[in-house]
Amino acid sequence: QVQLVESGGGLVQAGGSLRLSCVASGGIFSYHYMGWFRQAAGKERELVAAITRSGGGTKLAETVKGRFTISRDNGKSTVELQMNSLKPEDTAVYYCAATPPFYSGAYYTKTAYAYWGQGTQVTVSS
Secondary structure (H helix, E strand, O other): OOEEEEEOOEEEEOOOOEEEEEEEEOOOHHHOOEEEEEEOOOOOOEEEEEEOOOOOOEEEOOOOOOOEEEEEEOOOOEEEEEEOOOOHHHOEEEEEEEOOOOOOOOOOOHHHOOEEOOOEEEEEEO
16 A cells, blocks of 8 residues: 655745645555646646656646646655646645556546545645
8 A cells, every 4th residue: 555645735926836745655656657636626636747657757737837847756755746837726735646556557547546645735825
């Protein structure tokens, strides 16, 4: 079983930046695709960014392209989401997620992810 713990959320003004971090334990980190999702009040959880096991490939939602970057450090079992030029519509609870080990399907779909963190709140004020 993989345990995921997020940190780095908070309150920021529009145009500002935040860096979210997620540390994994309980498995071999490099066996898992990793993703960041978010869920705004009253809305469904949606993919923000995902990264391949090696870190050599990434997928970003169209709404965050050019502003957010996902990265991972397999030696430290961490995945991070750098968020720049934040907008009020980025306000949500952000979740770190991992696929099962050696998952072979599309890693940028919500159904690929089996392990979830508890979430961290990001609030962007205007």
